Amino acid sequence: MSIFDEIIDRRGTYCTQWDFVKDRFGVDDLLPFTISDSDFKAPEGTIKLLEEAVRRGLFGYTRWNHPDFKNSKIHWYNSRLSTSIESDWIVFSPSVMFSVAKCLDLLTNPDDGVLILTPAYDAFYHTIRSNQRRVVSSALVRDEKGHYHIDFDDFEQKLADKSTKLFLLCSPHNPTGRVWTHAELSQMVQLCKKYDKYIVSDEIHMDIIRNGLNHIPITNFVNSDWNKIILFTSASKTFNIPALVFSYGLIIDREIREQFLSVLKEKNGLSSCSYLGMLATMECYNHEDEWCNQLCAYIDNQMHFLSHELKTIEGIEFSIQESTYLAWIDVKALNLSMDTLQDLLVKKGKVAIMRGDTYGEEGSHFLRMNIGAPHKKVAEGIRRIKKALEFIV
Numbered sequence: 001m002s003i004f005d006e007i008i009d010r011r012g013t014y015c016t017q018w019d020f021v022k023d024r025f026g027v028d029d030l031l032p033f034t035i036s037d038s039d040f041k042a043p044e045g046t047i048k049l050l051e052e053a054v055r056r057g058l059f060g061y062t063r064w065n066h067p068d069f070k071n072s073k074i075h076w077y078n079s080r081l082s083t084s085i086e087s088d089w090i091v092f093s094p095s096v097m098f099s100v101a102k103c104l105d106l107l108t109n110p111d112d113g114v115l116i117l118t119p120a121y122d123a124f125y126h127t128i129r130s131n132q133r134r135v136v137s138s139a140l141v142r143d144e145k146g147h148y149h150i151d152f153d154d155f156e157q158k159l160a161d162k163s164t165k166l167f168l169l170c171s172p173h174n175p176t177g178r179v180w181t182h183a184e185l186s187q188m189v190q191l192c193k194k195y196d197k198y199i200v201s202d203e204i205h206m207d208i209i210r211n212g213l214n215h216i217p218i219t220n221f222v223n224s225d226w227n228k229i230i231l232f233t234s235a236s237k238t239f240n241i242p243a244l245v246f247s248y249g250l251i252i253d254r255e256i257r258e259q260f261l262s263v264l265k266e267k268n269g270l271s272s273c274s275y276l277g278m279l280a281t282m283e284c285y286n287h288e289d290e291w292c293n294q295l296c297a298y299i300d301n302q303m304h305f306l307s308h309e310l311k312t313i314e315g316i317e318f319s320i321q322e323s324t325y326l327a328w329i330d331v332k333a334l335n336l337s338m339d340t341l342q343d344l345l346v347k348k349g350k351v352a353i354m355r356g357d358t359y360g361e362e363g364s365h366f367l368r369m370n371i372g373a374p375h376k377k378v379a380e381g382i383r384r385i386k387k388a389l390e391f392i393v
């Protein structure tokens with residue numbers, strides 16, 4: 001039995017995924033496979049450290065800018081990603097999307113275009129548009145095996161446009177799960193360099209990668225004559241601690257880094273960080289490498305299980321993705337509208353699974369199922385999908 005098999009009742013914790021499922025799906029009492037947090041407990045070592053901190057009862061203003069914080073990041077990048085990062089690059093931010101929003105503010109102007117690869121994490125669209133910038137979409141191309149590729153001709157054309165000011169990359173990519181190769185990243189960087197556009201890379205899914213694949217941080221492509229590269233990430237997805245509200249970034253260019261910190265501190269009045277979030281992030285990065293390995297192995301198994309089960313359902317296609325616990329499931333051959341399918345899932349199956357068009361029109365015949373959950377829940381979810389589909393008329 002794995003630690004990840006433990007069923008924990010999350011209801012009654014103000015938990016978005018379980019307690020507020022009605023907000024998105026219209027009814028309560030659905031088994032949720034929705035927003036991307038997991039049903040797993042944080043590592044025991046992290047819980048113990050937080051317990052001790054809570055017992056001390058001291059929750060005053062807290063500073064992130066010290067070697068303990070920075071060394072934990074350097075250690076994680078060294079040990080997990082076999083790469084080195086510089087201590088000076090590291091900045092704190094409360095959340096990845098907050099950081100992205102602040103970068104849009106800092107590096108672009110209203111009406112500027114922001115290039116994204118679509119389908120895309122829904123908050124990308126919202127954050128770009130709510131900041132009065134324009135979404136410039138380069139659609140990923142899906143081959144017959146369900147593998148997604150970048151259409152580099154289209155990408156270059158969109159990037160070359162003068163009004164496109166920034167490329168917002170998601171690496172690895174939510175929702176397709178692509179783990180970009182060295183060649184792909186290198187081409188993206190070369191093109192951004194050629195047209196002198198910033199790359200802001202959201203790498204929040206960097207740790208949950210299928211066995212045998214490697215995530216390459218965008219900062220590996222920094223060189224002395226071009227440094228418009230910014231990376232934001234967090235331990236929150238991997239260790240399931242987003243409620244601790246803590247993330248960080250790597251900003252290579254000193255001037256941009258200082259401006260970013262000033263935007264946080266002066267413009268937005270944010271100078272202290274979440275003490276518990278910082279402690280948890282440091283503990284996870286310093287001591288929970290093995291926990292992370294076990295998590296990845298567990299998710300790998302769940303993906304295989306899901307794939308095996310979905311093969312038995314006519315009209316559904318699924319190929320195991322390269323990363324994340326978010327299964328991207330092709331339901332085109334069911335020949336149902338997304339509304340009809342959702343109606344069946346919710347009313348007949350009592351199961352909540354994200355509709356793919358949440359991530360843009362390219363996702364209109366997909367479901368995104370969050371399987372970051374104990375095996376029993378995933379098995380029950382599949383049972384409910386099958387039950388719902390029995391009602392197709």
Ligand SMILES: Cc1ncc(COP(=O)(O)O)c(C=O)c1O
Pocket residue numbers: 035036094095096097098121170174202204205234236242247
């Ligand atoms: C690609 C991506 N970026 C960012 C986030 C959210 O991160 P944060 O809560 O730190 O803004 C998510 C969560 O689903 C995500 O999938």
